[in-house]
Amino acid sequence: MIGNYEELSDIHIDVLKELGNIGAGNAATSLSKLLNDNVNIRIPSVKITDFDTAVNSLGGAEAMTVGVLLNFSNEANGMIMFLLSMEDAKNITRIILCEEEGCEDDGLNEIKLSAIREIGNILGSSYVSSIALLTGLKINVSVPYIAIDMAGALLSVPVIQFGAVGDKVLFIEERFSTNQGDLNGEIIMFAEVETLRTIMHRLGLSDE
DSSP, X not given: OOOSGGGOOHHHHHHHHHHHHHHHHHHHHHHHHHHTSXXXXXXXXXXXXXXXXXXXXXXXXXXXXXXXEEXXXXXSOEEEEEEEEHHHHHHHHHHHTTOOTTOOOOOSOHHHHHHHXXXXXXXXXXXXXXXXXXXXXXXXXXXXXXEEEEHHHHHHHHHHHHGGGOSEEEEEEEEEEETTEEEEEEEEEEEOHHHHHHHHHHTTOOOO
């Protein structure tokens, strides 16, 4: 029986990767509506990795990062984080708010942070929806929370909440392209072990 992420078999990991791919496709469709523009998704890099590797992928523990957090609950429990470097956050808000590249940098003001929070909400909800659709599970998603902090501090949230069952996460590198530029970001999803078991069971796979 699955006791932590380290005990996932190759088949289990492939299933989680496919859920990530489906979620990314759903996210591209939703982002197209938000941006009123065609959004093409490159095949995302989906992998199971440890927290240290995830932090390093974000530029290191002290790299300032924008994070959007959503909790999901009910018949599946866990959290999803959408993470952006400061540079990517500025690029994304420029695209969303139709700003010209090279315009005066006035920082990530409230309007820009609201736009990033909405993107995080769309992406996170798309992944949860793909899980719910394929498994038939009833899943509620919280309102999105946004914060700017060092990558290590942001990732300490799932470590504190889920570290007791292992230090692995589903790490998804996202690359979207639009007519106005590229959207780059990282998605980290961590489900409780009992939720992993339930997902595998619903998909007809043994959790052993």
